[in-house]
Amino acid sequence: MSTTPTTPSSAAPAVPPGRDLVVDLARVFCVLLVVAIHVMMVGVAVDDSGAVVANQPLQEQSWFPLSTWAGQIMPLFFVVGGFASATAWAGARRRGADAGDFVRGRLLRLARPAAAVFVVLALALAVATAVGVDPALIDVAATGVGTPFWFLAAYGITQLFVPVMARLHASRPWATLSALAVAAVVVDAVRYGTGVTEVGLLNLAFVWLFVQQLGFAYADGLFGRTPRLVLVAVAALGYASLVPLTTAGPWSDDMLRNLNPPTVPLMVLGVAQICVLSLVHPVLSRLMSTAPARTVVFALGSRGMTIYLWHLPLLVALLGVLLALGGPLPQPATATWWWTRIPVWALVIGLACLVSVATARFELPPRALPEGRRRASWWSIGVAAVLVIGPPFDVMQQGLDLRNAVAGAVCLPLAIWLLGRSRPVGELPLASSASPRAVSQRGGATAG
Structure with missing residues (x-):
C-alpha cells in the first residue's frame, strides 16, 4: 500500500511512478501542525505598567500533556523522512551515485535554507543589541525563534547514516530495529539512573534512527502488507503503553518534554503513528487523487523547509510590529485570543510562502556537478557535516543568542x-575499478 502510486484524475498533472502522495500529504500536515502549535504557544501582551510580557498559554493548560500524545507529530515526521531518504538513496544508486554523493546532496538540502535563516537572525540580533533593546526581551524572543533548529541537528545526523542504515535494513531489518530500540532504552536507563541529562543526547542517533528505519519499512510496503487488524492492535498497544511508561516509568507524560534529548516514548509514538497512517492510507490516497488536494500539497510541500524554519521568526516579527504600532493584542489565553489563533496561523503560513518567493532556490535539489568533475572528498564532506549540524546542535542545547546565530x-x-x-x-585512488564515464555519472548525481 505505501509504495503504490496514487492514481491521478484526468485533470491533474502526472505523478511520478512509485510516488506515494500520502507521504507528501503527511509531511505537509506535520509542518502545518507544528506551526499551529507554536502559534498557540506564543502569548504576548502589554501589562498595566506598559511592560511587554510573554508567556506560553498552550503549555499552561491542564490538558496540554495528554494532548501531546496526539500533537507530538515529530516521530511521524521522521518516519516520512525515512521514506523519502530510502527512495532518494535508491534513486541515487540507480543513477550510479555513491554514499558520498548522497550525503553531500542531503546536507546541501539542509544547509542552504538554514544558512539564510541564520544570516537574517544574526543581523536582527546584532541590530537589536546595538540599538539597546532590553536584553531580557531579546533573550525571550531569540529562545523562541530558535526552538525549531533542533530538527536540523537531529535530521542531519540521521541523513549521515542513511546509506549504512539502508544496507542494514535490506539485510537485517528486525535485528537493526531491535538493536536501536535496546540502545535507546539503555541510554535512557543511564540518563535517568545517573541524573546526567547529557547522556540522553546519544538518543539523537538511536531514537531518530529507529524511527527512520520505520520509514524504510514503510517504503518497502511492510505496513501495507500487514493485516488491518494487526495495525489497529499495534497502534492501540503503542498508545496504551504510554500510560505505564509515563506513570511507573521515568518519562514525562508531556511528549514535548520528551523531545530533547529524545526518549523511548517517542519511538513508541512513531510505531503507533505509522500504523495509524497506514490504516487511513486508502482514504488519504483517494483524497490525493483529486487535483485540488495535490495542488495544495505540492505548493506547500515545495516550501516545507522554508515554512518550518521561518514561521517563528515571522510570528515574532508580526507581534513586534503590532507592539510598535499599538495594534490589537488580546490578552493571552482569553477566548478572543484563542479564536484569533486561526487567522494568525493562516497569516504566518502566508508570510512564509511570500518569503519562499525569495528563497525558493534554496529548497531546490543541488545542481549536478560539471561534466568531468566529481564531488569533494569524504574529508570535505565530514567537515561540512560538522559545520551544518554543529550550530543547530548548540542552539538546541543553549538556546539561540547572538553568538551561535553568528556561528551559524x-x-x-x-x-x-x-x-x-x-x-x-x-583524481581517483589507483585501486578504483570504476570507469571514467561511471565516475562522471556519480559526480553529477544529486540526492533528491
Whole structure:
C-alpha cells in the first residue's frame, strides 16, 4: 500500500511512478501542525505598567500533556523522512551515485535554507543589541525563534547514516530495529539512573534512527502488507503503553518534554503513528487523487523547509510590529485570543510562502556537478557535516543568542562552499575499478 502510486484524475498533472502522495500529504500536515502549535504557544501582551510580557498559554493548560500524545507529530515526521531518504538513496544508486554523493546532496538540502535563516537572525540580533533593546526581551524572543533548529541537528545526523542504515535494513531489518530500540532504552536507563541529562543526547542517533528505519519499512510496503487488524492492535498497544511508561516509568507524560534529548516514548509514538497512517492510507490516497488536494500539497510541500524554519521568526516579527504600532493584542489565553489563533496561523503560513518567493532556490535539489568533475572528498564532506549540524546542535542545547546565530551564519555558508567543491574525475585512488564515464555519472548525481 505505501509504495503504490496514487492514481491521478484526468485533470491533474502526472505523478511520478512509485510516488506515494500520502507521504507528501503527511509531511505537509506535520509542518502545518507544528506551526499551529507554536502559534498557540506564543502569548504576548502589554501589562498595566506598559511592560511587554510573554508567556506560553498552550503549555499552561491542564490538558496540554495528554494532548501531546496526539500533537507530538515529530516521530511521524521522521518516519516520512525515512521514506523519502530510502527512495532518494535508491534513486541515487540507480543513477550510479555513491554514499558520498548522497550525503553531500542531503546536507546541501539542509544547509542552504538554514544558512539564510541564520544570516537574517544574526543581523536582527546584532541590530537589536546595538540599538539597546532590553536584553531580557531579546533573550525571550531569540529562545523562541530558535526552538525549531533542533530538527536540523537531529535530521542531519540521521541523513549521515542513511546509506549504512539502508544496507542494514535490506539485510537485517528486525535485528537493526531491535538493536536501536535496546540502545535507546539503555541510554535512557543511564540518563535517568545517573541524573546526567547529557547522556540522553546519544538518543539523537538511536531514537531518530529507529524511527527512520520505520520509514524504510514503510517504503518497502511492510505496513501495507500487514493485516488491518494487526495495525489497529499495534497502534492501540503503542498508545496504551504510554500510560505505564509515563506513570511507573521515568518519562514525562508531556511528549514535548520528551523531545530533547529524545526518549523511548517517542519511538513508541512513531510505531503507533505509522500504523495509524497506514490504516487511513486508502482514504488519504483517494483524497490525493483529486487535483485540488495535490495542488495544495505540492505548493506547500515545495516550501516545507522554508515554512518550518521561518514561521517563528515571522510570528515574532508580526507581534513586534503590532507592539510598535499599538495594534490589537488580546490578552493571552482569553477566548478572543484563542479564536484569533486561526487567522494568525493562516497569516504566518502566508508570510512564509511570500518569503519562499525569495528563497525558493534554496529548497531546490543541488545542481549536478560539471561534466568531468566529481564531488569533494569524504574529508570535505565530514567537515561540512560538522559545520551544518554543529550550530543547530548548540542552539538546541543553549538556546539561540547572538553568538551561535553568528556561528551559524558563518559555518553553514562555509559548509555549502565545501560541499560545492569538486575534483577532476582523474583524481581517483589507483585501486578504483570504476570507469571514467561511471565516475562522471556519480559526480553529477544529486540526492533528491
